[in-house]
Amino acid sequence: MLRYVLGRLWQSAILLLLVSFIGFVVLSLAPGGPLSQFALSPGMTQEQLDRIAEQMGLNRPVIIQYLEWLRHMLAGNWGVSYRDGQPVLKIIGSHLFATLLLMVTSTILAVSIGSTIGIVSAIRRGSVFDYTMTVLAMVALSIPTFWFGLVAIYVFSLNLGWFPAGNMYTAGDGSILDYARHLVLPAMVLALVDLAIWSRYMRTATLNVINQDFVRTARAKGLPRRRVLFKHIVGNALIPMITLAGLQLPTLLGGALVTETVFTWPGMGRLFLDSLGYSDYPVVMGLLMTSAIFVVIGNLAADLTIALIDPRVRLE
């Protein structure tokens, strides 16, 4: 087990190194660069731009810039943003809170409601409930999030006035209740799509289990319905879900760009887009590495969890 984990970590380190190198080079090759936003400014001359580039070290060869970045990174120094001069880790940290608040809330909603719908649909396959949920899930999956977002704002904010039209909290307030009020619409919108996905997966996973021999055996030996459902059916149906959850972990941290934009939520998705737009290399690289690390961790965690709960799987 330990050997397996160490092996995986070693592979991951190489993978991360590769990701960072490719990311850095591709970023540097993109047209524009951090100074292009200033090139359009009144009175800017090439001479002044060259001076700034030199001060920022942007005139050095890409490979040198990369090695420099890597050296600092390995020493725990993720650099400072070109835009506001703040340390990259601090910037990521401040956006991470907003993203986690939104994503964790919506994921809890999506997983709990979605799984329940999936299980019930599978057990009552072919019922009116099953068909209704299937249709609704298809609708939810095929309509873009921004549309849901705008409709939610239109109905619940502009017309009914129940919830604010956006933002994470009211400037000057910021109580827990205030956060909660702001959280309802975006979390609901975001959960809707995830919920549809989870319900579909859960339905399929449950169906795969429901006709297995061991379920029939459990029923045949007279176990109570409830026990068969929760212990034998749901328990086994959850196994593929864990892999799915592991893959979802980085998404959780990556934020939801569209929802964040519609509801002016200051999360990671918007940070990534903004940083990319301004060619804020240190922040973009920081975000890239963070999400790469979480992809690796998520996968590893999912594999290990499966090994723990599924006696059929052995890690060697």
Add this chain to the structure above:
Amino acid sequence: MTDDPNRNSPFRPSRRTALRLMGAGAGALMLPSAIGRSAALAAGADATGQLILAFSQEPTVFNPFMPHIEVDEGIHFAVFDTLFTFDPKGELYPVLVTEVPTVANGGISADGLSWKIKLKEGVTWHDGTPFTAEDVKFSLELPVDPDFRSWRTTGYNLMKDITVVSPTELTWTMTQPFAPMAAVLGSTWIVPKHAFDGVADRNSAPFNNAPIGTGPFVWKERMAGDHIRLEANPDYHGEGPFIKTLIVKYIPDLNVMYTQFKSGDVDVVGLQWITPDHYEEAKALPGKTVEIAGAGSFESFALNMMRPQFQELAVRQALYAAIDKQSIIDALYYGIPQVTETYMPQQSYYYNPDLPKHEFNLDTANKLLDDAGWAKGPDGIRAKDGVKLSFTNSTTAGNHLREQAQQFIQQTFKEIGVEMTISNLPPAVMWGEFWMQSQFDTCIVGMNTLLGADPDNSDYFMSANSAARGGAGQNTTCYQNPEVDALFKQGGETFVPEDRKPIYQKIQELIRHDLPLLPLYQYAVVKGRKENVTGPVPNVNNRIDTWNVNTWKM
């Protein structure tokens, strides 16, 4: 970021001997203060309420001497003060000085080389430290500190012997007369010297993320990616502030910004404003004031005058006649921008209202080309002496309205036997060498060629200022007209605004006649605010909505 290669006042060093702006300053002194600056000062301590101002870009640079974009100046105007700046009429008014230095009041010597300014007394920084001439000296020297990553050195690099005569008096000399100096100072925010005491690296001074100013609002907190909170400065030395808390909110999507304006979450819609397609609806919103405000930029169809196709005036006139400006404005821009015949904003004192009016007429266009001997070939495209009337047109890729305008122009051109191929580029490529070195055939471009409120834009139209012809400057159409050159020279040596006016009006007339660029329209934006908010006033001479935020009330 906008796609204008030169949005707003370009402080290009035209390096000519005139003291134009000082002349403008002298004019300002003779006129009564335009915006009631002498009104009784309201104590900032009585300020009430919270106002939410939304921008579609995020202010991130709070040291005004570091490289920044216009939205950052939205914060600079609130936290800091300039020595003096431009009002909507283009006149300079004093902020930290007791009066704007001019030749008439002795603040500037007749040769423009010696400057003397007198500062207001009793001004303090937000941390209570007294504001003195030492701070001004520090601020004027900071941009040329070789270790400092400064925004621009233009103008500051010509100042020498900056001398603190007394805590409220400062003098300096210029190594050469530099007309735009007043405009440069008009957007120079003064920073506190003591904030940099003992700071080894000024590029990463704590001040840069926790600015201390003398301005109407005090920096409180920034939530990155979301908003900045400012509080009224109870000891502000000027008028106001009247608002207790100013929240500058970052809303990147313009539809979302408009929705939040509608729902009441946003009090004032700032930079990038309300999109034209929402104008009709916005006007009818209860409890909101929605207005169209002229902007300093103008849109044009720029021609590269080095290309053989555009050598004849008849061709340029024909192309102009074949552009259906009004339909483009009405159909694509909801009728909001105003047709124009010149680069000069219609709000400007120097605007020439008597220029010939453009008329869309394909018959006229065809006749002009027929008469000039441009005959249609078998492919339906006109040609003369082996030169085909065929060219590319470029603009910023992704600017959808412009791309639609481009296709519209392409169609009407086709009807007169002119072939226009579209070749658009991403902004960073488009407005780089491709534009500066005149590598284009034609471009659709939005720009502001003016320097604050000064009418001089010789940098864009004088023969010597074309990079493609070996000069240095922004004359990217490579326009050449000796008469215009002479007028620019004359205008540069004339001090009194009344005398300058006919000169610059004549220049507009000549450029309108020669058509190195086909003027389309002057930009206008749709501004919105809650009915009970007063104070936001458009100002084509300053870059951002908050230029007078100290006078805002609600």
